[in-house]
Amino acid sequence: MHSDIAWNHLRGLTPLSLCDWPGHPCCVVYLGGCNLRCPTCHNASLAWDMESQALLPQAALRGFLARRARWLSGITVTGGEPTAVPGVGAILHELKASGLPVKLDTNGMLPEVVALMLAEGLVRTFAVDVKGPYAKYPALTGGAADETAARKSLSRIFALAEERPEAFYFRTTRVPLLTDDDMEAVRGMLPAGFALTIQDYKKPRRPHALADSEARRTAGNLVD
Ligand code: SF4
Numbered sequence: 003m004h005s006d007i008a009w010n011h012l013r014g015l016t017p018l019s020l021c022d023w024p025g026h027p028c029c030v031v032y033l034g035g036c037n038l039r040c041p042t043c044h045n046a047s048l049a050w051d052m053e054s055q056a057l058l059p060q061a062a063l064r065g066f067l068a069r070r071a072r073w074l075s076g077i078t079v080t081g082g083e084p085t086a087v088p089g090v091g092a093i094l095h096e097l098k099a100s101g102l103p104v105k106l107d108t109n110g111m112l113p114e115v116v117a118l119m120l121a122e123g124l125v126r127t128f129a130v131d132v133k134g135p136y137a138k139y140p141a142l143t144g145g146a147a148d149e150t151a152a153r154k155s156l157s158r159i160f161a162l163a164e165e166r167p168e169a170f171y172f173r174t175t176r177v178p179l180l181t182d183d184d185m186e187a188v189r190g191m192l193p194a195g196f197a198l199t200i201q202d203y204k205k206p207r208r209p210h211a212l213a214d215s216e217a218r219r220t221a222g223n224l225v226d
Contacts (some may be wrong), residue, residue: 004089011035011087013048013055017070019078023105023127026076031063031097033090036083039110040133044176048080049215051200058185067100080107081124085115094124105129111147113158120162120169128170130159132198134180135187138220141179160193173199 016022016030034052034117036043047054077097084090085108097104103126108116110130119125133142139152163170174180174188189198219221 003094008089012058012208022078026077028079033081037086038146071100110159111155175204177203
């Protein structure tokens with residue numbers, strides 16, 4: 003069953019974050035697996051080797067939300083790439099049942115999944131990571147997305163953003179491969195009226211390390 007597969011991707015939880023969703027003290031839910039292979043990935047273990055990260059049981063997440071939802075104003079779902087998780091809607095429905103709005107981080111390469119989540123009201127806000135100019139996608143994604151695929155997927159995302167501007171914002175991490183001209187090029191790709199949030203690149207502490215080690219730690223702590 004797809005929902006069982008989806009829950010098997012639940013690999014961590016940060017109980018409180020003040021920075022993952024600006025203006026929303028939120029918890030952060032981590033889903034393993036990704037459809038890209040960015041050489042600068044900060045969550046490489048989670049993205050490419052999720053079995054190396056402790057599974058967070060569905061019951062633990064449910065119990066956490068029952069106890070803590072009233073202290074939060076949102077839930078961030080991140081990865082990995084949440085839209086690439088088969089049956090991810092089952093998790094999003096569970097989160098929605100908490101009464102908290104969901105913000106979901108995505109690389110935007112599966113726009114029809116984004117469209118479905120939007121249409122079903124499962125996600126309030128999408129934070130879309132635009133990796134760089136289309137021509138640099140092969141290098142920026144470890145060969146997982148070529149220029150044509152990036153252009154096609156992001157064009158669809160931008161069309162959705164024009165229809166529902168309140169539901170999207172766009173970010174680019176300034177990785178070493180990107181120049182000032184590239185950042186300007188990305189700004190030019192966005193639909194009219196959207197600003198680009200630029201995130202500083204921090205070198206991963208070690209290869210294949212889960213950047214937010216707290217996510218792994220809390221996965222164990224929350225099983226009570
Ligand atoms: S899209 Fe994100 S999680 Fe996936 S490989 Fe790239 S940086 Fe890592």
